[in-house]
Amino acid sequence: MQFPESWLREFCNPALSTQELADTLTMAGLEVEELAPVAPPFTKIVVGEIKEAVQHPDADRLRVCQVDVGQGALLNIVCGAPNARVGIKVPCAMVGAELPAGDDGKPFLIKVGKLRGVESYGMLCSARELKLSEDHGGLLELPADAPLGQNIRDYLKLDDTLFTLKLTPNLAHCLSVYGVARELSALTGAPLAQPQFPKAATSIADRVPVIISAPDLCGRFSGRVIRNVNTRAATPQWMVDRLARCGQRSVSPLVDISNYVMFEFGRPSHIFDLDKIHGGLDVRWGAAGEQLKLLNGNTVTLDEKVGVIADERAVESLAGIMGGDATAVSDDTRHIYVEAAFWWPEAVAGRSRRYNFSTDAGHRFERGVDPQLTVEHIERITQLIVEICGTPETACAPIDDQQVNLPAPNPVRMRVARAAKVIGMPLTLAQCVDALKRLGLPVQQGEGVLTVQPPSFRFDLRLEEDLIEEVARVVGYNNLPTTPPLAPITPKLRLESHRSSFAVRRELAALGYQETINFSFVEEHWEKELAGNDTPIKLLNPIASQLSVMRSSLLGSLLQVLKFNLDRKAARVRVFELGRVFLRDASVKNTDTTVEGFHQPMRVAGLAYGAPDALQWGRKDKAVDFYDAKGDVEALLAPLRPTFESATHPALHPGRCARVLLAGQAIGYVGELHPQWRQSWDLPTAPMLFELELDAVLQRQVPAFRAVAKRQLVERDIAVVVAERVTHDEVMRAIRGSLPGELLRSAVLFDVFRPQPQRAGEAMAAGAIAQGEKSLAIRLTLGSDAEALTDAQIDAAVQSVLQALTQQTAARLR
Known part of the structure; x- marks a missing residue:
């Protein structure tokens, strides 16, 4: 909200400087966002009148003017403005005057000059040259009664400051100059000028029949007929200036009067x-x-x-927001109907945004406008209409006032002891009473309890905390004592067996992934396609129609990031996200951190697309594959060792998808995007994805002391033939279970051999590997801290491994 300081001081004029006044308002919660001068500095510019204007002898576009500035002798000034004519009063810069600085930042000094051979002793100024507006259509014409020779800054009241307030929604009662003055009076104790609303003389009995069919929309509707007004009258310059300094341009006298009263008392009208x-x-x-x-x-x-005002034929106005074009006043209007109403805030809130515009009226009504002063404000509007647009035939009708559903605020109680505890400083009953009464709040006193009946203009007073805030504002936030906290502060230490989520982020960044942050609400078809979730959690009020459900998987968000980058010609994309997913779970109860019926775990997901590494000479150009993603998952979980088993997932390729297990518990999936979704997302090649439970990823092993082996380790290589269906995990499980204690230090698969397809009619050699089989070469590392292993012990260990493989995987020694 913007307004000039001079207007505010007409209602309340404390003995404070401009900056002190701004600081006082800011410390009371009415943040002064900006202070700006009405006009930039300039000197020696006075009111002048053109007495003579003749054509320049050597220039078609110049005129030689004789200008009276109240000094007796006329000044000879050459002017090129198209509206330079005899009889008008304009700003005149005398010789030695300094005009506002130009683009170079330097002031423009007026000197005696010659224009096409004619001497000029000054300069006639436009509004743009004085930096009062962007209008450069000609000289700034002043009213005919402007006193000659008066300093233009004094005449136009340019030594003024524009206040721009950034008000919170609960301060609707401050959306007017009078409302701010009322607060200023309460804060400083300076007297508040009470507005007068003289009743207009009525000479006709005309009335527009009004029916309030929706009391939940409109609680009070007041109106008056005024006949024979002159809508072609000029809006007074003082009103034009004040509206301009409130950020409102002049339109026509009736519209200007309505806007003026809105800024003056916060009353939108039509x-x-x-x-x-x-x-x-x-x-x-x-x-x-x-x-x-x-x-x-x-x-x-x-x-x-949406609320409306309609007549017998059509809708004529959008209730509380904007009038309709069909009944708008114009230069031909003779008779008018002035309306002021109380619209319920809930009935106006959000309606403007549905049509992608906002209005000053809607901004005020959706926060709350005083329902008790509709009649008084119509009297104020009538007074201005009669003064500005009145004619000898102007006639006013009585005000028709209908009250059908006015708000009845409930009394609010405040405990003085509670206020002192919340504010953090000792307060007496007398201090609280004084603070509330200064704000114009009726107070009843009890035993340590104050009861306030909120006035009609305070829609924000509903709770005890609201009154406590009012007391704190009047006492002054800057007067609150600085009290350090007394409670002990105990750091919350993380277990050594857990790492932080930042460590996970750093690990993924080290693997070449970049973090993304996405919305938790996603498109509904993502949930069905990528998560197999046919009943996603739907939003009651989505920010966009397509973002209508809460995600149960992070994969859709990563695919969207991939698509965004591919559309911009990115060749290699590696991204990850740590985020929350939302699952239905009837076992979850309401607590400080949970919502009943919904499980909200954290997950970490990654996506890799393109080449495994940036372009380089040392590696062949190939696309990332399943084993690259699997290796990244193993590196992320290290030093824990996950296992992988074949699985299916709605978003992943059926034959290139694995479930990730840690200590036998499934913690997520890794695999290649399903060909169907690759085609629907229009991706050139399939990306690799993984999604893991963050709680499992945060686990880590606590370092444990282990002595270095005192004796040399023994290595033995074995090669066994197994069926193609036998997995690496099954083989390693059999080997680890075959040897006791720490005898087996490691088992590593270092070679896989599969036979070439057999030609037709060719006999298979004895002992050869058949189709559907594979040969696995495994290196066993054996050792003992107690003694050096003998050949017999080593042979026995190898035989135990072979026997276990034979029994559990049907392997045979190659």
């Missing part, structure tokens, strides 16, 4: 052309399919959730 209203008005909810052309030129389609 003025109808009476002759364009057909019959009476009906205040109701809209109907589906109804259309309304607004004052801004937009045509909107209405529904049952």
Whole structure:
């Protein structure tokens, strides 16, 4: 909200400088976001009148003017403005004047000069040259009663400051100059000028019939007929200037008056052309399919959730937001209907955003406007209309005031002891009473308890904490004592067997992945296709129509990132995300960190696409494969050793997908994207993906002391033939279970051999490997800390391994 300081001081003028006034408002919660001068510095510019204007003898676009600046002698000034003519009063820069600085930052000094051979003793100025506006259409014309020779800064009141306030939604009562002045009076103790609302003389009994069909939309509707007004009258310059300094341009006298009272008292109103209203008005909810052309030129389609004012033929106004074009006042308007109403905040909130625009009226009504002063504010509007647009035939009708559903705020209690505890400083009952009364709040005292009946303009006072905040604001946040906390602070230490999520991020970054952060809400078809979730958790109020459900997998978000990068010609993408997923789980109860019926675990997921490494001469160019992703998962979980088993997942290739197990527990999946989804996402090659439970990834082994082997280890290589279906994990499980204690230090598969396809009619050699079999070469490392192994012990150990392999995998020695 923006307004000039001079207007504020007309209502409340404390003995404070501009900066002190701004600091006072800011420390009371009315943040002053910016202070800006109305006009930049300039000197020796006065009111002048053109007495004579003749054509320059040597220039078609210049005129030689004789200008009276109240010094007796006329000044000879050459001017090129198109509106330079006899009789107008304009700003005149005298010789020696300094105009506002230009683009180079230096002020422009006026000297005696010659233009095409004619001497010029000054300069006639436009609004743009004085940096008052961007209008450069000609000289700034001043009213005819402007006193000659008066400093233009004094005449136009340019030594003023614009205040820009950044108000929170609960401060709706401060969305006017008078509202801010009321707060300032409470904070400083300076007297507040009480506004007067003289009743207009009524000479006609005209009335527009009004029906309030929706009391939940409109609680009070007041209106008055005024006949024979002059809508072609000029808006007074003082009103134009004040509106401009509030950020509002002048439109027409009636519109300017309505806007002026809105900025003055926070009362949005609307003025109808009476002759364009057909019959009476009906205040109701809209109907589906109804259309309304607004004052801004937009045509909107209405529904049952939007309030309207309609006559017997059509909708004429969007309730509390903007009037309609059909009943708008114009230069031909003679008779008007002035309306001021109380619209329920809940009935106006959010309606403007549905049509992609906002208005000052809607901004105020959705926060709450005083329902008790509609009649008084219509009297104020009437007063200005009569003064500015009145004619000898102007006639006012009595105000028609209908009250059907006004808010009835409940009393709010505040315990003084509670206020002192929350604010953090000792407070007395008298201090609290004084603070609340200064704010204009009626207070009843009890035993350590104050009861306040919120006034009609305070929609924000509902809880005890609201009153405590008001006391704190008036006492002054800057007066609160600085008290260090007394409670002991105990650091929350992480177990040594757990690493932090930042360590996981650093590990993945070291593997070449880049972190992404995505929305937790995703497209519904992702859940069905990539997670096999036919009943996802739906959002009641999604931020976008396609982001309508909560994710149960991170893979869709990573695929979206991949697609975004591929569309921008990225050749290699490696990304990961640590994020929360949302699953239905009836066993979850409500706590401080959980929501009943929903499990919200953290997961870590990664995606690799393109070459395993950046382009280089030392490796052949090939696409990333399953084993690259599997290796990254093993590196992420190290020093823990995961195992992998064949599995299926809705998002992954049926034959290139593995379940990741840690200590026998499944913690996630790794694999290649399913060909069906690769085709639907239009990907040139398939990416590799993995998704793991973060809790499992955070686990790590606590380092344990182990002595270095005192005796030399023994290595033995064996080669066994097994069926193709036998997995590496089955072979290693059989070997580890065959030897006791620490005799087996390691078992490593170092070679796999499969036979060539046999030709037709060719006999298979004795002992050869048949089709459907494979040969595995395994190196066994044996050792003992107690003694050196003998050949007999070594042979016995190898035989135990072979026997276990034969029994559990049907292997035979090659």
